[in-house]
Amino acid sequence: MTTIIESEEHTALRAAVSALGQRHGRGYDRETLWAEAAKLGYLGVNLPEEHGGGGGGMAELSIVLEELGAAGCPLLMMVVSPAICGTVIARFGTEEQRRTWLPGLADGSRTMAFGITEPDAGSNSHRITTTARRTRDGWILTGRKVFISGVDIADATLIVGRTEDARTGRLKPCLFIVPRDTPGFTRSGIDMELQAQEKQFELVLDDVELPEDALVGDQDAGLLQLFAGLNPERIMTAAFAIGMGRYALARAVEYAKERQVWKAPIGAHQAIAHPLAQSHIELELARLMMQKAAALYDAGDDLGAGEAANMAKYAAGEACVKAVDQAVHTLGGNGLTREYGLASLITAARVARIAPVSREMILNFVSHQSLGLPKSY
Numbered sequence: 001m002t003t004i005i006e007s008e009e010h011t012a013l014r015a016a017v018s019a020l021g022q023r024h025g026r027g028y029d030r031e032t033l034w035a036e037a038a039k040l041g042y043l044g045v046n047l048p049e050e051h052g053g054g055g056g057g058m059a060e061l062s063i064v065l066e067e068l069g070a071a072g073c074p075l076l077m078m079v080v081s082p083a084i085c086g087t088v089i090a091r092f093g094t095e096e097q098r099r100t101w102l103p104g105l106a107d108g109s110r111t112m113a114f115g116i117t118e119p120d121a122g123s124n125s126h127r128i129t130t131t132a133r134r135t136r137d138g139w140i141l142t143g144r145k146v147f148i149s150g151v152d153i154a155d156a157t158l159i160v161g162r163t164e165d166a167r168t169g170r171l172k173p174c175l176f177i178v179p180r181d182t183p184g185f186t187r188s189g190i191d192m193e194l195q196a197q198e199k200q201f202e203l204v205l206d207d208v209e210l211p212e213d214a215l216v217g218d219q220d221a222g223l224l225q226l227f228a229g230l231n232p233e234r235i236m237t238a239a240f241a242i243g244m245g246r247y248a249l250a251r252a253v254e255y256a257k258e259r260q261v262w263k264a265p266i267g268a269h270q271a272i273a274h275p276l277a278q279s280h281i282e283l284e285l286a287r288l289m290m291q292k293a294a295a296l297y298d299a300g301d302d303l304g305a306g307e308a309a310n311m312a313k314y315a316a317g318e319a320c321v322k323a324v325d326q327a328v329h330t331l332g333g334n335g336l337t338r339e340y341g342l343a344s345l346i347t348a349a350r351v352a353r354i355a356p357v358s359r360e361m362i363l364n365f366v367s368h369q370s371l372g373l374p375k376s377y
Contacts, residue, residue, distance in 0.1 A: 017064050021071025026341050028073035030197040038108025047086050051102035057298030058232050062239040069243015076198045077150050079236040081105055084229040085112035085158045092217030092225050113154035115145040132161040138211040145203040151187045173226045175216040184208040194347045231297055233356050234309035238290040238316035241352035245283045245323035248345055252327035275326045282319035289315050314362040317352035324349040
């Protein structure tokens with residue numbers, strides 16, 4: 001059960017992270033901010049206390065990312081390292097895997113990337129062709145991945161592969177930890193128009209030999225373990241989008257209060273004021289759904305969280321794109337200058353609509369799962 005009123009602890013966390021973000025601002029240095037956020041305990045706020053984390057959940061971690069984004073300095077690797085990888089290892093990893101990885105993920109000294117997308121699979125994770133074959137000593141992993149964030153700065157990548165079910169012969173998803181310098185595991189940068197501090201990579205796994213304990217969780221758990229990481233990913237993508245939208249909106253409101261063309265500031269005109277008010281409403285509504293998704297996930301309701309997380313990601317992506325567009329439009333020509341720092345957000349905002357799952361696939365999910373409509377595929 002969730003509440004529409006934030007607790008005092010959450011309000012205090014929001015204020016503290018906002019203050020940190022404001023000190024760094026839009027021109028932030030990723031490594032410096034990451035180190036400071038880690039020192040304050042923000043990066044691992046969702047991870048278990050016994051492994052160095054804050055003992056919270058997605059509710060707390062999403063607040064951290066949203067407030068950093070609202071200050072203009074989002075840390076994209078928070079979506080991947082503590083939210084996806086940290087959660088999966090905390091829930092399904094062996095005790096040795098937890099001891100090895102969680103303290104470092106919690107204090108920011110280690111990071112982990114997440115590899116699921118493939119050139120020929122796209123949104124259809126059932127078409128993943130990266131396969132893992134058992135050997136006497138462990139596993140051999142073969143395949144390719146694309147649009148994987150931060151592999152160059154991550155100590156390892158949590159790779160989604162597929163193993164063969166001994167009983168049915170069908171392939172099912174499994175998760176493997178692949179250290180960055182493992183032989184046969186290579187990366188090449190993707191030349192992105194989007195300018196972000198975290199780079200995108202294509203990965204090649206050429207008969208990568210892994211020990212038995214590279215497998216995270218039970219080989220037979222399949223989709224259960226995968227979606228344990230995907231739901232936090234959607235929640236954090238919503239936080240990323242809401243933070244970005246809030247940042248753009250705040251810049252537009254500040255400008256609209258000061259910019260005067262005729263006798264009054266342009267913000268006095270309804271053609272300027274109403275679209276900004278509408279964006280504020282849409283961002284607040286998206287945040288409510290994100291909070292619901294986080295509360296359901298933290299309560300252990302994976303099914304309910306899956307629906308809410310998809311809805312939150314959809315709503316936040318739409319609200320973010322509209323807020324950024326309206327902010328740029330409010331500033332006019334100034335909205336396209338480097339001085340005001342909004343133009344780059346036009347491209348960045350689209351990420352929330354495209355990744356980690358497209359808006360159309362979320363509409364498919366809601367059509368099938370929430371409304372019970374028949375599938376078209």
